[in-house]
Amino acid sequence: MSDSTLLDTKGPGQFVHTDPWRVLRIQSEFVEGFGALADLGPAVSVFGSARTVPGSTNYELAVEVGRQLAEAGLAVITGGGPGSMEAANKGAVQGNGVSVGLGIELPFEQGMNQWVDLGINFRYFFARKTMFVKYAQGFIVLPGGLGTLDELFEAMVLVQTRKVTSFPIVLIGSAFWAPLLAWIQNTLVSEGMMSAEDLDLLQVVDDPALAVALVVEAPRGTGIPTGPVPPAEQ
Structure with missing residues (x-):
């Protein structure tokens, strides 16, 4: 896989012969993504587990989110895989509406x-993740695993540091996100690892219609949504 090949250096000096040429492949992924999505229009990236089972509650939630986003005039961007992405x-x-899939080569x-x-289709996670953010006006995140958490926390960092x-x-x-x-x-806030205000970057809902409304009606010019996240159960 391209990510593992890029990040796993084998032997002294090998990168001199391989990595500079690999930059061209990376460049091509950005060029292809920018070209394909340049005229996409307003869009929202939707994340969730590839393991979500068709017909399950979370699957049907994702279907409803995608449908309501499309009816609101927004393109839907997912990772293009199964589960919640498919939904x-x-x-x-x-x-x-417009249904976009940004796939990644995985075994x-x-x-x-x-x-x-x-x-x-992308070989490199970082190129793919750039497209998720660049062409979306917000994230809707359904229950998921490591990939979903990775995308969630990266989005939080980008907003918190005002990169977007x-x-x-x-x-x-x-119920899923409360723990x-x-x-x-x-832990993080109590031990001073992050500011309490950073939790305001998130909003937690159970209603797909409210999730879509929060994205569609988000105030312009600020990365911080209006209203704090509901307090998690202790």
């Missing part, structure tokens, strides 16, 4: 899901 793309199609995922209209603006981050599923939010509050 959000499916909803976008049902809502007669355990098989290509784009069938609901992707505009698909781009007008970027609401909405979590769906208060994580409690740990952030009781």
